[in-house]
Amino acid sequence: MRVIVVGAGLGGLAAAVALHRDGHEVVVRERAAELRENGTAIGIMPNGVLALDALGLGAAVRERDPGWGAGGGMLDRRGRPLLVTDQAALRARTGAPAVVVARRWLHGLLADALPAGTVRTASPVRALADVREDADVVVVADGARSRLRAELFPAHPGLVGSGETAARAIAPGLPEGLVAPAGELLDHRTGERFGCMAMAGGAVYWYSTWRVRAPEDPEQRRRWLLERRADWHPAVAALVGATPADAVHVVETAQLARPLPRLVDGRVALLGDAAHAMTPDLGQGACQAFEDAVVLAAELRGTDGGIDGIEAALRRYDARRGPRTAQVQRRARRAHRMLTLRGPRARVRDAAMRLVPAGLATRALGAQLAFDPQRGARTADDPVTADRLG
Numbered sequence: 001m002r003v004i005v006v007g008a009g010l011g012g013l014a015a016a017v018a019l020h021r022d023g024h025e026v027v028v029r030e031r032a033a034e035l036r037e038n039g040t041a042i043g044i045m046p047n048g049v050l051a052l053d054a055l056g057l058g059a060a061v062r063e064r065d066p067g068w069g070a071g072g073g074m075l076d077r078r079g080r081p082l083l084v085t086d087q088a089a090l091r092a093r094t095g096a097p098a099v100v101v102a103r104r105w106l107h108g109l110l111a112d113a114l115p116a117g118t119v120r121t122a123s124p125v126r127a128l129a130d131v132r133e134d135a136d137v138v139v140v141a142d143g144a145r146s147r148l149r150a151e152l153f154p155a156h157p158g159l160v161g162s163g164e165t166a167a168r169a170i171a172p173g174l175p176e177g178l179v180a181p182a183g184e185l186l187d188h189r190t191g192e193r194f195g196c197m198a199m200a201g202g203a204v205y206w207y208s209t210w211r212v213r214a215p216e217d218p219e220q221r222r223r224w225l226l227e228r229r230a231d232w233h234p235a236v237a238a239l240v241g242a243t244p245a246d247a248v249h250v251v252e253t254a255q256l257a258r259p260l261p262r263l264v265d266g267r268v269a270l271l272g273d274a275a276h277a278m279t280p281d282l283g284q285g286a287c288q289a290f291e292d293a294v295v296l297a298a299e300l301r302g303t304d305g306g307i308d309g310i311e312a313a314l315r316r317y318d319a320r321r322g323p324r325t326a327q328v329q330r331r332a333r334r335a336h337r338m339l340t341l342r343g344p345r346a347r348v349r350d351a352a353m354r355l356v357p358a359g360l361a362t363r364a365l366g367a368q369l370a371f372d373p374q375r376g377a378r379t380a381d382d383p384v385t386a387d388r389l390g
């Protein structure tokens, strides 16, 4: 089958790898003049690693696992635990670690798994009519602001900003004797957050969020952030202080106003942020794109290339991925609301989190982060999926 993938982000490349592995003729059309990925590092949760396993790339990612210990979860701004999830138990339960890697490295890993010439840069797709006739299947992976999604769903309200800014960076490490608290620190006074995660080789990925206006100039913003985080856990100032101001990537996060009514239209399938952009509160945007890629390839496997067979395969893709990704979007939205609370409601949240036993929190998270590449995260046994399959 001939497949055109629109967009060479992490999602589009993962789809291209999955389909190429199955022997399809794949072309990726990328608008940008160069193949690149911005945004410092990315957390690949166990379900994402399991999906990458199915693409033959999981081993390279697992090699970058710094071997997190038992810690993890939510903490107060000084690093005292609120909700503990046991990373070691989570790994045992799901069969994969959560790993933080440099985005460029991951993007390169996916691109290198494709034959030379598969990705065509400086090749924007302005409308589906540009590609429909040239392909048996079109995979729309043109990102959160997808132009092709807007063409397919003109009545859908599309992307909305969260009102929250996220800064992300990779710090070379921490001074001797200072240990970064594993997990996300929450400030009940402001609703602001700071997260840090160890990377292979001793580097630390950190991110911080706020909902107020910050200075535009990187150096002034760095000083502003250091002042704002002055009474947080000492690792926070150490990490921000160790990072050059211009190495911090700042973005307003966004999500689809609501899940799409479906992820396919005839022989066109949406995938990744184009299909289900969500705020990064669960670290699931790219992980869901990797799941999409695995399930899309699995459903197209064995179709004879006839239009009816392809359309039926894409309906099955929609039936398996629509409910799962809608659920993850809803969870991300809820998590965002909960984690950005401030004042008395944040204090109630913190008190409630302290009551949750670590075992229970870990089991609940483990259920969300499970992914069986053979069956996908949800199957026809599941009532929601069965309903969508009709």
Ligand SMILES: Cc1cc2nc3c(=O)[nH]c(=O)nc-3n(C[C@H](O)[C@H](O)[C@H](O)COP(=O)(O)OP(=O)(O)OC[C@H]3O[C@@H](n4cnc5c(N)ncnc54)[C@H](O)[C@@H]3O)c2cc1C
Binding pocket: 006, 007, 008, 009, 010, 011, 012, 013, 029, 030, 031, 032, 042, 043, 044, 045, 048, 123, 124, 125, 126, 141, 142, 143, 144, 146, 147, 166, 168, 251, 253, 271, 272, 273, 274, 280, 283, 284, 285, 286, 287, 288, 289
């Ligand atoms: C602050 C932040 C932190 C995050 N952290 C995590 C995390 O820890 N874990 C996780 O799993 N996810 C995370 N995410 C989400 C993750 O980054 C995205 O879900 C993922 O990168 C989406 O990949 P994509 O390929 O779908 O879209 P994109 O990366 O946006 O790629 C779309 C591509 O399509 C191209 N394109 C656009 N229009 C056209 C066109 N008309 N023709 C041709 N090409 C076109 C673009 O140039 C781009 O290359 C985070 C996101 C943010 C903002």
